[in-house]
Amino acid sequence: MISAGIDIGSITAKCVILQGDKILAYSILRVKPNLEESAREIFEKTLELAGLSKEEVDSIVATGYGRGRVDFANKKITEISCHAIGSHFLIPDVGTVIDIGGQDSKVIAVENGKVLDFVMNDKCAAGTGRFIEVMANALGLKIEQIGELALRATERLKISSTCTVFAESEVVSYLSAGKKVEEIIAGVCDAIAGRLIAMASRVGIRREVVLTGGVAKNLGVRRAIEEKIGFGVKVPPEPQIVGALGAAVLGSG
Amino acid sequence: MKVGYLCTFTPKEIIYSAGFQPFRVFATERPIELASAYIQSYSCSQARGALECALKDDFYAFVFTRCCDTLMRLTDIFEFAGKRVYNIEFPTKIGNVEYYLRELKDFVEVLRDWGGEVSFESLVESLKLYRELEEGLKQLFSVFPDYETAIKVQQIDVKDAIKLVDEKLKSAKKEKESPKVLITGSVCPYPKIYDLFREAGFSIKDDLCTGSRFFEYIYPTFEPEDLEGALRFIAEKYFYKSPCPTKHYESDRRFEYVIKLAEDCDAVVFLLVKFCEPHFFDYPQLKSELEKMGKKVALIELEFPVVSTEQIRTRIEALREVIL
Numbered sequence: 001m002i003s004a005g006i007d008i009g010s011i012t013a014k015c016v017i018l019q020g021d022k023i024l025a026y027s028i029l030r031v032k033p034n035l036e037e038s039a040r041e042i043f044e045k046t047l048e049l050a051g052l053s054k055e056e057v058d059s060i061v062a063t064g065y066g067r068g069r070v071d072f073a074n075k076k077i078t079e080i081s082c083h084a085i086g087s088h089f090l091i092p093d094v095g096t097v098i099d100i101g102g103q104d105s106k107v108i109a110v111e112n113g114k115v116l117d118f119v120m121n122d123k124c125a126a127g128t129g130r131f132i133e134v135m136a137n138a139l140g141l142k143i144e145q146i147g148e149l150a151l152r153a154t155e156r157l158k159i160s161s162t163c164t165v166f167a168e169s170e171v172v173s174y175l176s177a178g179k180k181v182e183e184i185i186a187g188v189c190d191a192i193a194g195r196l197i198a199m200a201s202r203v204g205i206r207r208e209v210v211l212t213g214g215v216a217k218n219l220g221v222r223r224a225i226e227e228k229i230g231f232g233v234k235v236p237p238e239p240q241i242v243g244a245l246g247a248a249v250l251g252s253g
Numbered sequence: 254m255k256v257g258y259l260c261t262f263t264p265k266e267i268i269y270s271a272g273f274q275p276f277r278v279f280a281t282e283r284p285i286e287l288a289s290a291y292i293q294s295y296s297c298s299q300a301r302g303a304l305e306c307a308l309k310d311d312f313y314a315f316v317f318t319r320c321c322d323t324l325m326r327l328t329d330i331f332e333f334a335g336k337r338v339y340n341i342e343f344p345t346k347i348g349n350v351e352y353y354l355r356e357l358k359d360f361v362e363v364l365r366d367w368g369g370e371v372s373f374e375s376l377v378e379s380l381k382l383y384r385e386l387e388e389g390l391k392q393l394f395s396v397f398p399d400y401e402t403a404i405k406v407q408q409i410d411v412k413d414a415i416k417l418v419d420e421k422l423k424s425a426k427k428e429k430e431s432p433k434v435l436i437t438g439s440v441c442p443y444p445k446i447y448d449l450f451r452e453a454g455f456s457i458k459d460d461l462c463t464g465s466r467f468f469e470y471i472y473p474t475f476e477p478e479d480l481e482g483a484l485r486f487i488a489e490k491y492f493y494k495s496p497c498p499t500k501h502y503e504s505d506r507r508f509e510y511v512i513k514l515a516e517d518c519d520a521v522v523f524l525l526v527k528f529c530e531p532h533f534f535d536y537p538q539l540k541s542e543l544e545k546m547g548k549k550v551a552l553i554e555l556e557f558p559v560v561s562t563e564q565i566r567t568r569i570e571a572l573r574e575v576i577l
Contacts, residue, residue, distance in 0.1 A: 065564070068563075078571040078574060079567070080567070080574070080575075081574045081575075104564070115571070115574065115575045116575075118551075118571060118575075119552075120564070120567070
């Protein structure tokens, strides 16, 4: 059986095509304002990578905040369930999923792939990829540079504001005071980790902790989370596709 | 003439019997603009939205009853903004009927000063009409919890409200029984939020000020024989209405009430207005009690006016998937 999972997030669209327990292909694209078009585009691109036609796919499951706009999907399932299943598929002993997306973040308590509890932050940019994006802009950096730079810091400055706008002012103020960029960045990563761990404490942190979403690629955030929880976290090879993978797994029955 | 009120503990029967139109003030779909000149953005959006209404719409006066700290201080802000306001000191600790009876007698005098005469006959008639409305709503909710109607009846003449509930009852179709969610919280004057639960496949039961807490009472058993008797009837009626976290009760009446409601539900959603202190203070302990019963619990925070519903939809659908 061949199944496809399509995850329409706030910033990127992801698609995974799965046959049994083998990922045949996946792709990631930036979403367009027209979510239907983004869904069709990502699906067609992934089909092409897998060398398949639409007719060869037995089931399509949509997830993500734009799931309702994927009109050709057979089923729509929330990203909460899909991240839990996708993480369990890759790392079977997962106990907690921390998903850090572009405009929201969520912590999911999982047991054998089943969601026990969850908490989401979607009203505020703190603890999301958007927070890093704003800080990178304030520092004149590319988003990809942030993680590496944070690791180079010998000192970590405190960013005390939860609010992204106020935190940006703190960053600008540190720059005016002549502080090093890597120390500010390390502070930014620490602030995100602090916000996420506060959320995670509401559902309880149980091993193994799996990081998913685009921000999981940021080594600075990963290190800050590990320091706060006191043990290592696991990051799938491509953390951004975990939701789409979970959707494909659920579609495969 | 409209007399605005905010809390379900307000004795609307007395306002109506004096010839005024009691009108429950809620936040609306309008953005909060004028109110920001008087109240901080970290106050709950029901208080801010109600002030916005008071500043934009036409009311003769406003009646407050002591409940949460924010609404109490809102009384001062309404006065500061030049509104005609009266505050009834509803006892925070439920029990002393004699004290509250004196408060109600003072209120009758205030209404007289406003040009409204309360007689024994008019008050008994008002009590009868509101009881008919409350029992009608109870019947309607036992078939289909219709929040749009429950909200609307609080803003129209009670006689029209009774007719509306009767009409709705005739066409109401029984909601399927399972899976059932208990929604607990203060106010949610946006019917579209309840639709999200139904669209996710839930049937609904509630413990909300915009739902069953408006019409769930244990009525006194005596028949009033004079005006004082009728006021005593009202005092006792409101002492034994569905409990609210802004009040202190003998024993644990509030928790026992919510736990009892949750018994036949598969999940409980705390639908809380951001910065609603009384509900948030109860949340951790109540959540833990409900989880001990094996209920799945979720917290959804609202800010009025509710503009973005998709994030709320995700939380509700995820909860539905969790209990599958």
